[in-house]
Amino acid sequence: MTTTTAEIGRRTAVPDMQRIRRVARRRHIIANIGSALLGIVLMIWTLGPLYNIVMVSLEGHDDVFGSRIWPQYATLHEYWLVVTQGYWYLDFFWEQFARSAYLGAAVTFFTLLIGSLTSFAISRMRIRHGWVITNVALLTYVIPASFLAIPFYRLAQDYGMMNNLWAVIAALVTFATPYSIFIFQNYSASIPIELDESARIDGASPIHIYLRIYLPMMAPALVAVGTYALLLAWNDYLYQFLLLSDKASMTVPVALAQFLNSDEAPWNLMMATAVIYALPPIATYYAFRKRMTAGLTMGGVKG
């Protein structure tokens, strides 16, 4: 009796299993083809504007106004012109580039400094009513940048801060610090408070604890926030555009945009300039990509 039931079971089970396996394999293949197609679409979508900017930067002037989808004669001539400041609107390119770099560095530095001091006082020293500051910072984070811009512009005029890079630095630090405070507070929760306690028992003052314990332990979060602040400064156009109008105080994006609306925009030169301008943040981003992603979601997205 038992053998026959087992046989029947086997006889019906075998084709069943085969069919299930076949269906599963077919579904697997379809899913793979589907995701490969989606992958190709995403790749074309992402690469389109990038291909465009590189292609135009390699083209000759007449070639720009043609109908080809690849450069007829690819040349690095435009890059050479940019690097040697060999065109009249690029007279101050390196000066402007240095100013952009200075802006990025200053915004990063002050964001890290102010953000880490604030979050140290709130989450490590646990000052009373620290949550008020946290909430106030949260409020800043949700004020759209272009809303503050107009009064800011007006006030900069009043205080003689026009064409002063520090006005831009102040504005961008204001927008970057709230985020830094959140990330630092979240991250510092993972550092045992006992470290601070034992240092205090050994007679360390708060500034010592901040410098010797807090900052080294926070290194990953500092890197994440630093990258964020640098990208924010490099992304900004509005404040630089409003506050820096003088040729002697311009940054790269402001100088570049001046030629966007002129009659004979040298597109290939503009694209070459834009590529050079975009390289530092790209390099920084890919250098710290892992840290940055971790930082963005740190303590965060548990839902």
Added chain:
Amino acid sequence: MVDNIQTFQPARPLPVQAAAAPRRRSWLRTMRGGLQGSEYTWALAFLVPYVAVFIAFVAYPVAYGFWMGSKLSLYSEAFSDPIYWKTVVNTLVYMAVDVNLEIFLALILSGFFMRRGWWVKALLMLWVLPWAIPEMPAYISIHWMLNGDYGLLNNALWTLFHVNGPAWLDTRWLGFFSIVASHLWKWVPFWTVIMLAGRMAIPSEIHEAAEVDGATGLRHFAYITVPMLANLYLVATLLLTIFLVGDFNTPYFITGGGPAMSTFTLGTLGVVQYTLGMAEPRLGVATVLTAMPLIIPLVIILMRKLRTAQVQL
């Protein structure tokens, strides 16, 4: 340790309770239940920079802005301009269409990037590239690419399919569609990474348990991923809406407001039309302030959500 505390604050005696308790706890108590003496001064000093930044560069300009836009006649002046009403429609459409498309695409694509395999990883590396590229270079590239006569897009359409593409930036709605597409190009990668992190934070045990119960792909999505990510999704939507109201770069660089100032949003119009080169940019402030009724409810919901749900971006 008692010595220590006394050196910190010689003027004050230790609280009696703290002195009676075990030493370690007494220290904690001073630390948590309000700092004392020099420690408190230090903590206050640490807060000074941020408070100063906030007062000087947030509170003061905001108050000043409200004051600038406080005259009611400014609003009737703004409302009498037909461009203003076009801009309001644009702002609403921009928020409704772009925000939802962007976050929804990010949610779907994050599922794609959860797949295994080296080429998915490689593609993700490429996919996040727009995030790292500054807005201005990216947008001037797209602006030229969409040029009706010489742009890469129409050239490619002609070369590959012999189709004559439209002049993308020369009509209101095509121009507007181009702005939305450009913003998607730049920012969907960022939100994809956020959603991806959200998906990865879902414990794998839940999916495994569902697997045992016979759940298939779509059900995993509908009954696990969606409810687990609902909060994140909402916060992302609210934040992006607020960011978009203040977005300047995308409309400014993609269409430049053209044709005939029909594709700007409130933030861009206020800055470009009524602020630049003006001694008293009151009308600019007024224009931008009329978007406040849209933003304030969102901010209130967002503040609540952020505080309770611990979702941070």
